[in-house]
Amino acid sequence: MRIAVVGAGGIGGYYGALLARAGHDVVFIARGPHLEARRRRGLTVRTAAGETTVPVTAVAETAGVKPVELVLFCVKSYDTLEAARAGSLLADPEGRTLLTRSCLEVAAVAAAEGAPLGATAVDSVIGQAATLPRQWRSSMARDLEDGRRLEVDALSGAVVRRGLKYGVPTPVHQAIVASLSVHQPATLDTGRAAVSSIVRA
Structure with missing residues (x-):
């Protein structure tokens, strides 16, 4: 399944990494430090079962993202409207x-x-x-x-x-x-x- 995660912080990063680790095609739409960190280091998930680092695809803009089947909208509440207006994924x-x-x-x-x-x-x-x-x-x-x-x-x-x-x-x-x-x-x-x-x- 192809999935987009809008917001790659704690919530979006955690769920997105689990989905990517499960074999789904996940792309993260992020900005600032989160974007750079995802590009450089991927995502590390720590659970009771251990620690796993997952390489991920992260972009700053939605314009070049191919159509997806699911969108996880995980931005902060005060960024929600801005993200929705900017997201061609929702258009x-x-x-x-x-x-x-x-x-x-x-x-x-x-x-x-x-x-x-x-x-x-x-x-x-x-x-x-x-x-x-x-x-x-x-x-x-x-x-x-x-x-x-x-x-x-x-x-x-x-x-x-x-x-x-x-x-x-x-x-x-x-x-x-x-x-x-x-x-x-x-x-x-x-x-x-x-x-x-x-x-x-």
Whole structure:
């Protein structure tokens, strides 16, 4: 799986290194000392099982990064909006693909739970999203900007839990939970579990 990690500090570096060590194609988008350190020394992961240094690919800009399947968004909360605006990873067509996959995961989980969505449900959501102005932000994005508690556990977290219950893969929502959990300690364990399940996949 090809994965981008936006932010290569403690959280992004740790999870990104685990994913790279598991054989995934991981690219880090970083800046300043983190960028130089990743380029020179790679990433060293220390766990109870021992210490491992993983060579990694690190870049300063997203412009030259090829399309990815997952994005771990691990910047500090006060850098989130700047990173999102700068990241072509989240712009069309990649952003549209990510939204479509997230909707398809919801539809698959709903079907597994015996509550199938209409045949046009996913297309309807994508169509509505396409009409929103570029400056529009969801309520959770505004909560994140203002430092308020997030609903990620009740939204994407619920999709992940039900997916695990029914054996339905939910990699996009796992990535959402893992990325946003770094901004909300109450969901940190859920985020770790989500990334662990990706590593084991």
